[in-house]
Amino acid sequence: MRLISTLIALLLAPxxxxxxxxxxxxxxTASDFLKLPGDMHLGEVAGVAVNAQKHVFVFQRGNTSGPAxxxxxxxxxxxxxxxxxxxxxxxxxxxxxxxxxxRIDPAGNIWAADKGSDMVIRFNPAGNVxxxxxxxxxxxxxxxxxLEHPRPPLPAVDGYFRQVTDMxxxxxxxxxxxxxxxxxxxxxxxxxxxxLTSWGSPGGEPGQFNTLHSIAADAQDRIYVADRGNRRIxxxxxxxxLLKIITIDVPAPADAQPAIGPKPSAPGPNGYAGNKTMTPGxxxxxxxxxxxxxxxVMFVSDAYPGRVYKLTLDGQVLxxxxxxxxxxxxxxxxxxxxxxxxxxxxxxELLNWRLQKLTLAP
Numbered sequence: 001m002r003l004i005s006t007l008i009a010l011l012l013a014p015x016x017x018x019x020x021x022x023x024x025x026x027x028x029t030a031s032d033f034l035k036l037p038g039d040m041h042l043g044e045v046a047g048v049a050v051n052a053q054k055h056v057f058v059f060q061r062g063n064t065s066g067p068a069x070x071x072x073x074x075x076x077x078x079x080x081x082x083x084x085x086x087x088x089x090x091x092x093x094x095x096x097x098x099x100x101x102x103r104i105d106p107a108g109n110i111w112a113a114d115k116g117s118d119m120v121i122r123f124n125p126a127g128n129v130x131x132x133x134x135x136x137x138x139x140x141x142x143x144x145x146x147l148e149h150p151r152p153p154l155p156a157v158d159g160y161f162r163q164v165t166d167m168x169x170x171x172x173x174x175x176x177x178x179x180x181x182x183x184x185x186x187x188x189x190x191x192x193x194x195x196l197t198s199w200g201s202p203g204g205e206p207g208q209f210n211t212l213h214s215i216a217a218d219a220q221d222r223i224y225v226a227d228r229g230n231r232r233i234x235x236x237x238x239x240x241x242l243l244k245i246i247t248i249d250v251p252a253p254a255d256a257q258p259a260i261g262p263k264p265s266a267p268g269p270n271g272y273a274g275n276k277t278m279t280p281g282x283x284x285x286x287x288x289x290x291x292x293x294x295x296x297v298m299f300v301s302d303a304y305p306g307r308v309y310k311l312t313l314d315g316q317v318l319x320x321x322x323x324x325x326x327x328x329x330x331x332x333x334x335x336x337x338x339x340x341x342x343x344x345x346x347x348x349e350l351l352n353w354r355l356q357k358l359t360l361a362p
Contacts, residue, residue, distance in 0.1 A: 023250055026310060026319040026360050030328045033346070033357035034058070035083045043073060045348040045355050047102035049110070050338045051125075054081035056346060057089075058355060059102035059112055059336075074099040074114055078127075083357075089127040095119040095136065101166040101214070101336050105175075111167050113177070118161045120177055131193050133177070134161040149182060153202055156183040159195050166214045170221040170238055178212035178225060186212065186225060186240065199240030204230050207242045210275065214336070216286040218296055218313055226283035226300070231276035233283050233300070233315070246315035248281030248300060256280075256305035259324040259332040259351050264304050278304050287339040288313070297342055301334035308334065308347065310360075321360065326352055 033056070036042070043062030050056050061073035074096035076089040089110065090096065098116025105111060109130070110123040117136035124130050137144050156162070156179075163181035170176070173191030185200035200209050210229030217223050222243060223236045233246040258264060264278035276282050285301045297318065298311045306324030308331075311317050322331050332351030339345045343360045 023309075023317040023319050026321040028321050028329070028358050028360045030356045030358050032328065032354060033083045034079055034355050035085060037085055040085065042353045042355075043075075044099075044350040044353060045335070046099040046350065047112070047336045048338045048346045048348040048355055049102045049104045049336075050340045050346060051104045051108055051110075054340065055079065055086070056081075056083070056338070056355070057102050057104065057110060058348070059099045060348075061099050061350075072097050072116070074112075074116070076102065076110070076112055087127070089123055090121070090129070093121070093129070095121050095132070097136065100164070100180075103167055105169050106173075113164045113166055113180075115163050115165060115180065118164055120161070120164055120167060133189070133193075134159070134164065153182050153184070156185055156198065158198070161187070165212060168215045168217045168223065170217050170223075171219070172221075172238075174238065176215055176217065176223050178215040180212050184209040184212065186215065186223065186236070188238075188240075197240070199236075206245060207234070209234075211277065213284055214286040216288045216298070218288050219291045222313075224286050224288065224298070226286045228277050228282055228284060229275045231279050231282040233286065244315070246311070248283070248302070248309055248311070248317060250281060250307075250309065250317055250320055252280040252305040253323075257324055258304050259306055280305055281309075285334055285337045287337040287345070289339045289342050292342070295342075299337050299339050299345055301331070301337060301347070303333050306331045306334075308337070308345070308358075321358070328356065329358075331356075 042060050045060045047059030056079045058077045063075040064071040064073045078086045095117045100115040101113045103111045108125045112121050118134045120133040122131035161179045162183045165180035166178045168176050175189040177187040184202040185198045187198040188196045209227050213228040214226035225234045227234050235244040282302050283300045287299045300309045307320045307322050309320045332349045334347045335350050336348045345358050347356050
């Protein structure tokens with residue numbers, strides 16, 4: 001009987017080991033990092049990236065031009081490691097319409113995804129345009145207007161985007177672009193800028209998407225996609241094979257408040273699987289740290305209750321920080337995160353029109 005009890009205990013041990021303690025709040029400090037010239041103002045800060053020299057790039061919906069509705073709202077700014085303003089990149093660029101994300105590739109090139117023009121632009125470190133992907137609708141077209149959202153969407157077309165959102169790279173120099181609100185797919189571009197393939201379609205099944213809002217790659221060339229409307233992160237290999245689905249299941253505090261609008265209720269009927277964009281754990285952002293001694297972690301944010309989550313690449317939540325609000329250490333819809341190290345991250349906020357630099361306790 002003792003032997004049988006021992007065997008049962010051994011069989012149950014792996015299942016018990018799977019039970020993880022509830023993730024705890026991570027202590028951190030925050031600063032309003034940027035030092036703007038007196039005549040410069042930020043609008044919605046949609047994107048942030050940090051290069052190897054610790055320069056900070058901000059892609060924001062300010063410097064608007066045009067009518068009150070349908071105005072162009074994109075401006076790409078560079079700041080030094082101390083937050084001091086250095087320059088504007090791409091002033092009056094033809095692609096600027098509605099800022100969404102900015103990233104720095106391994107070679108130091110600056111990439112911007114503009115949701116309004118359906119274009120992705122690559123600048124070299126000097127700030128010159130070197131590659132252009134997609135094409136904006138022609139202003140000369142009769143009845144020119146923003147893209148519509150038919151259900152089901154029209155078929156995707158190679159080389160064109162419809163409300164593109166983000167980009168990342170593998171170790172071989174291929175680019176992966178999340179395309180995005182309408183096309184619901186990942187596009188793959190080779191190191192010479194040639195379109196290779198795409199994968200994905202609208203829906204809620206594994207491998208389908210409901211708003212690909214952010215994308216990132218790890219050192220093993222696994223591609224992580226923030227499938228925001230489906231409240232999950234889908235992980236693929238470089239050929240588009242689904243490897244894993246990650247969900248963040250940390251309950252929201254009972255007294256949690258939204259950053260704006262009413263407290264979210266159950267997902268509504270819009271979207272293929274019911275749009276879960278405002279539910280706790282729905283991933284708005286993805287950022288994976290550079291490898292240090294073989295270790296990488298991932299940072300993810302949601303809009304409600306407005307937290308940042310720190311995860312292992314397998315999806316275990318190591319901890320969380322912050323909440324919705326307007327004070328420092330509170331957030332109003334984090335739209336992109338830059339994570340140059342495990343204990344230093346930068347968060348771009350839409351509703352609070354600012355960038356916060358966060359320093360996490362080790």
